[in-house]
Amino acid sequence: MKTTVLTLLSLFFFLAASAQQKFTLSGTVRDAATGEAMIGATVRAGTDYVTTSNAYGYYALTMPQGNYALTVSFVGYEQLNQVVTLNKNLRLNPELKNASNLDDVVIRANARKDENVRSAQMGLEKVDMKALNNIPVLLGEKDVLRSIQLLPGVKSGGEGNTGFYVRGGASDQNLILLDEAVVYNSSHLLGFFSTFNADAVKDVSLYKGGMPAQYGGRLSSVLDVKMNEGNYKNYAFQGGIGLIASRIKAEGPLIKDKASFMFSARRTYLDVFLKASPDSVLNGSALNFYDINAKMNYKFDDKNILYISGYFGKDNIGVKDLFLNNWGNVTTTIRYNHIFNNSLFSNTSLIYNNYNFSVTLLDDAVNFKATSLIRDFNIKQDFQYFINKHAFRFGVQGIHHRVSPIEIEAQAGSSINPLQQQRRYGVEAAAYVSDEWAVSPRLNLLYGLRFSAFSLLGPGTFSNYDAAGSLISVERVASGKFYKTYLNLEPRFSLSYRFSDEQSFKASYNRNTQNIHILSNSNAGSPADQYVLSSNNIRPEIADQYAVGYFRNFAGNAYEFSTEVYYKSLDNQIEYKNGAELLANTQVESELLFGTGRAYGVELFFKKKYGKLNGWVGYTLSRTERQFEGINDGRYFPAKYDRTHDVALVGIYNMNPRWTFSASYIYGTGNAVTYPAGKYRVNGTTTYYYTERNGGRMPYQSRLDLSATLEGKTGGRFNSSWSFGIYNVLNRKNPYSIDFRNVENDPTRTEAVQTALFGIIPSVTWNFKF
Template identity: 60%
Template structure:
């Protein structure tokens, strides 16, 4: 029983939660006071927590899924620091789907539209070629739609693929795909935590309209040296980690490479024998804790794809990121994270044919300074505030070619800009039933010289051109972004939530392809391109069953989009100095309903998700100014995931997806010009591709542990019943009757794809 004789005084308990065996900080772990059920908190991205209470005798409960709960008696007569290390459970008799605590957090938290995944979940979902994939797993959540086969892009609540902010240790990843989208850039061995925000975005995030995918890398084991990896049919991976100084610092290095190119060398075809087809990536991280109040983290990623046919063409693209972060604890209430972040994405295309040889390049690079602070005012208010200054450099592209080529050397001027923001947000526990999360973000975009900047009319004609010096301001935009969400607890098992948030976006992707490609072009807001704006309203009902083993949610949303960008018919986007003359501007809307049922504990668990939605765009220059379906519009989207732990050695899994076909434009007529057939189109995205569906199966066999060495086998079948999903549909004249037109369907996978991977750890 708590002693409240010192009720007039309040003190603070703070500290860090870690994994006892590895020293990894635990993100989202729960700290509660048993005697005060409404007093509790969760650790932040660095494992730090802080909570306050009146003086007295209490029992602290430290909880994290997959770990033994610790109960600690505390005599709270003064503020104190308590660092805790939790032990992983020795034998898990169940597969855990949620990283949240086993209580009613799904009910009480004011955060809406957030999905949090742990690596145990991702590792058990069957995927292509046995490669564990963060983005493929994300696309199985309601409200998130895959961009299709051969593409790791995804759409969230009607937004385009470039309207998702993808962060890896706070660094922006602009193209998150390998091998033209068959795999993502994220090596799951190096990943610790994955959080997706698709609604009610907190004020500390900004720069994109639809979602934030926040991915944190492992810090490294500060207790002992370990290694783990895997050998698969087309790729292998290896991770090494260990202490720099035990209990104070550690490192982690993880690498992965495919070896399809090795098989090409065995081909008897001279062209294939000299071709390239592979990717590799490296994740690295190190940290050092000077004391309980100061720590530094350094992390980086480098990945590259190489694809080409001998003496015909070649292309390569890659991402590079680097992050330096310094954590400082000013007091047991005020936590600071200071970051310097670098990000670079670039691609090169080469054509080696003598008459049309050329080399085209493009890149985008960022340098970002961030200051994020967390202040625990009391047990009712948790304040987050900070700023960031982000410098963009975009080289839209240049083409170089010899004098014998039909291509002319072209260069598009580089563009420079500053994207700055300050923000503040407060999580306010109004009473035992109502919690409110509110905040405000002030975002500014400043387009800078040097360069010549043109202004175009609606027809694409240049009205004027003005030259600016280096650093001179060309165009400025400032926007306020309010954020508000609230949760009202009906009882211990159910609640209702609502949210509103505004987001703006100043980096835009231009593409006239139906799916994301390495050659897609990025541009900044300018004197022609205004910042995109999205206002999203959402509401939902949340319910837990059977002591929180089951979670159910039903959410509805409406999103209003302004200043949307599309290309005009016949637009030329690649290495075009006047690319902004090829664009048209309009608005859009997206609305829908998401149903989600998840079983978190037991030998058999998983989830079922269903989305009913509509996504439309409207441009004066397209479809006679009427609303038309966006390319990512899909009426129905279903995902079913099941994971069954048969015993201590065997785990089985399955995933099934179904979705309405993509909205596409088909020709409605044709005519002959100079012996060539030209097709005419009457409306944008007025037709549908066939529906997509697929069943995947997986199984994992754990070998018996021998000393420190442990291994497992992962088996999988992708596309079990061999459905020929539609990658694209093209049209041609019938060979027997040229007056008739044939539609030709192209599929990437026309048969089941088996896989086997041997994993090891020691």
Template identity: 50%
Template sequence: MKPCLMLMTILLLSLNTIAQQKYTISGTIKSKAKGETLIGATVRVSSGGGTTTNEYGFYSLTLPQGRHKLEISSMGLQSNFLELNLRRDTVINLFLDDESVSLSGVTITGNSTRRSLSTPQMGLEKLTTKEMKNVPVLLGEKDAIKVIQLLPGIKSAGDGNAGMFVRGGAADQNLILLDEAPVYNASHLLGFFSTFNSDAIKDIAVYKGGMPAQYGGRLSSVLDIKMNDGNNQDFNVSGGVGLISAKLNVEGPIQKDKSSFLITGRRTYADMFLKLSNDSSLNNNSLYFYDLNAKLNYELGSKDKLYLSGYLGKDNLGVGDLFGLKWGNTTGTLRWNHIFSNKLFSNTSLIYSNYDYTISINSSTTQADIYSKIRDYNLKQEFQWYAGSNHNVRFGLNSIYHTITPGQVTTPETSELNSRTLEDRLSWENAIYASDSWKMSDNLSVTYGLRASAFSILGKGDFYNVDADGNVTDTLHYKSGEFVKTYVNLEPRLALSYKLNTYSSVKGSYVRNTQNLHLISNSTSSSPTDKWVASTNIIKPEISDQFSVGYYRDLWNADYELTVETYYKTMQNQIDYRDGADVNTVSNAIEAQLLFGKGRAYGIEWLFKKRVGRLNGWVSYTLSKTERKIDGINYNKWYNARQDRTHDIAIVAVYQLNKKWTLSANWIYYTGDAVTYPAGKYQIDGQTVYYYRGRNSHRMPNYHRLDLGATKQLKQHKRWSSELAFSLYNAYGRENAYIVQFKDSDDDPNKTVAVQTALFKFIPSISYNFKF
């Protein structure tokens, strides 16, 4: 009897093993028309479950043996349906056709991204080039960063200022990546335009909370921008001509189905109009920028692919021979993708990034050139291991060598100034990380991970000790290659998602971030000449801990979506300036001008979005508070951070009137920036001197603006299309304050008057775009 029972047990176990046998399907998903790999394309299984493609279009899905029905979809492309009888590991490469949109009915799909209810990722905003295309912007330049600032929790730094503020963070607390290369100044013309040409962009993702473990080095957000690969099926040329700029995009195959190239260029020509002026004070001035994107990729075989991409952008502002300001970014990325198996994907990247600026002064008393830069050499190795049907593991390492040139002053012998070169600051930043996305059940998913970072300050050079009053008390000398100090930090990541039903879910996350590169800027505005400094023996790494909770709901057959997220963030080792600090002084001991303390930021964000139909768009609202507490500032009490704004509202609408016309509008309102106004004044030798009390205790006037846009399709054939784009920036002529200055009243010197300066009133534009 016992042998029979043992035999039956073995047979049952064998049958169970056979019944549980699983196999893996894997491959890449591409656009059929262009051959571009698709990021975030979805593979769904009719019986439940699925996966999405990674940044390079690769997917891996483990399923039980047997028959399955799959739906493959991607935003803006036709879905593909596949039936298969899975009996072994299988490689299936898939292609999706362009979506055909008809106006015969009212449903127009593919105009917007859709937020996943089941994935634990929080604080993620995604934009497509289609969404950016119709949003009206300044002078008709389609601008990724300006459109991103219409989303909740992401605030514009204001007219004429570079950068953005994300969940209470400063402008330097955003990691901006272009094909994995850091971009340290993502602005043209003092912040009026961004460095990113929309014609070169494939995908934009903004992480404002719960950043995955593969990202690090900044406290507030990650803006990850991927460039187009280039069409490997056919040659295409597109471009446009506007009031102040022109652009051209050329792409095509080097070897069809195997390799392709992309070249995109853009230049403004406002300086050419200045040269036409009869006013000699204008026609010798410079005012232009240009940028160039280029990319090559080549498939070495079924398991290997090489990418080489680069960016070059320059700005030139000058007032005759008296003053000049030039700045620009250069990046380069060489990447190698390798598929080790149907479950293991590898990406190896060598990355170069450089940002520099030069100030030229040529007056009767002063002649000087001031040069500064920050340059990185970066190695990144990452693996994605699809461990099973319920686990997706990422792990890797990142090593960056930073060189910061704080300033080189070059003068002729006749100048009153002396030439001087500040010491380069060298540092080595390393990190290892691992994370796992685990689907615990049909309703519960979790992503957990850990990032360990080490920042080493290297010689040669002098480092300082500073007393409480900002006086240098000691100078420490280090030889070339010596380690001055190493900061090691652990950065845990945790995110949870629970689906309440088929149309709603709740999520929560916790993330710790550290930052070792800091931007020292003027206290009232941002400019290209702001100084980047690395952590030193005195300047410690900034650390943030952010907790987030959110509710997500699809409404009315998923045609609409509602997102509500709230967050609380604490920050350590925050940097601000001593009262009366001069951060532009040519000195190595910048620490003498700074004070350090803590910060906090909290708020709630709403996003209501309409995805389909002739009318689509979104409404976003952010209610928030951001404060600092630093001994030596504001009587050691909490005070408003410069980027604190109570209310921030954006309404964006796009209406497809007919096949020819698309209308659009956006309206923006936000609370005025926190500033410090004079509390009183006194006279010294006939000169008025203002005194101040309370840091950032006042407000600029509230800001609001309406922008209008319209696009007319001129011709649309298989090989040729063209359009006219019209826009009106600040349609009702609101004179929003750029700066507020104070002076003695002309009628009564004992009285003080405030003088407001505005940059823009009505700014119309027209541009012609084509593609063939």
């Protein structure tokens, strides 16, 4: 009897153990036509197991053995369905076909239709590069940065400025990445265009809240831009010819299904029109930019892939015999992917980026050249580990910074004295761990911890100042010696709870720190803005953001609604003293004040995702304030980018397979500015004096843009289209700046003079692809 019982118990435990035995299904999702890895594709096994592919198309699901109905999907692609028998670790590499004949038109490439409801990630916006073609833009140039400014919580820097502000953060508090490399200045032609050539871009993700632990170094947001890999199967070419710029892109296999390349270039030719000008000054002036994107990939086998990518961009602006101004970015990224086993994925990155700026004055009396530079060397090691219903991420990162604030070289005969501000060197290091956990079918958690460290290095002479800016002491530090170190812990947490398949509640908290800062007294921002590192006087900036939101889809996920409320507290914020001199000041840290800030608001978003007519409405009600001793008697005052109301409406109408019409409208409260409170005259010269910081408001901004796209007749490999646009249809003169001057013939009276950059501007671009 005992033997029988023991045998039955042994059999029971064996069967139970077998029933619980688990295996991993993994692989890489790719585009069937090009072989490119697909980011954010949904992989679902049965009803209980679901995941999305990572930034390299890799996915993994750990499940009990059994038979599963597997579906792999991505918006705009045909869904792949098959039955999988899982009785061992299995590798499956699905290839999805582009569903070009689908009637539904999407305006954003979500991983799945209800991703906004299910995911624990808050504040994530994905930009669909195909929809980008239909959003009206200035002079017909597709622009990633201008498109994200149509989303709630993201404020435009104004006319002629691609700078953006996210949930009360300054423009330098956004981490902008291109294939993991930091882009310090993301604008061309003083902000009229962004550095991102849309033809070369594969994926754009904007994190404006609940920032994942693998990102760090900035307070407000992450804009993660990834370049196309290149077609692994066939050669392809595309480009466009517009009124002021042209672009070209080539891609194809170096070794079919094994290695590929992508090359894209863009250049403006406004300078060609200047040469035709009868004005002798304009005839010799420069006004152009170019940028080049390149990428190469090599698959050693299914477990090892090497990526090499680079960006090279340059702006040239100048007026004959007066000045020359140029700036540019260079980035290089080398990445190596390795799959250790079905559950463990590794990415190793070596990254270089360089931002440089120079201005030359050509006047004989004050002939000089001023230059500045930021250069980083970055190494990263990231891992992803998939087990059961957990997706762990962990890794380390190290960055070496070199910042050369300003160097002035005087030419022979110039009255300007040479000047060189000290170079500063620093090292940032970080380690992080995070977990995305599907606790139950209704509850998802995303939590993690980031440890960051920053050290200021020699060589250098470091001055110490008191709160009033008076010099206390000076210390000289040898090369390579650690002078000042800051350590910070940055917890990250977010959750989503689904009340039903179509509605959920989300909450998040995250802390971020920042050790590289911009000093600027310009409302619009400028390539000459000065970068500084944290130091003995400048402490790391810190932000704590809390957010809650309600998300609801309707009509089978065809309509999407969300509302998010946030509160952000900021410490160690930087402002300049009244009357401070920032440029070419060797004691610039004595001109700074340090204080706190707060930002809070509510964002409303409603979107129609499918059908002939689709689009969205976004509204933000917000407040952004700063507090410093020595400004406004220590009272809170509006930040210069504080705007109470922001509204954006976008509509896209697909009339038929050939014609697509679109419109966008924006409205925003005017930026906060400091107006003069009075004036006095000394020896015939008028001097204005100021009291309350940012106590005034610019006039409101309002603009309606229209566009239309006509697709050419299909047939063969060659395809073309025409894009027509009208920027600022209502011809509103939105303010760029406001200056004050004495009324002519009556110096006792003052008048405000508003400068506007753009009225109504038509555009036309011919696009081709083969």
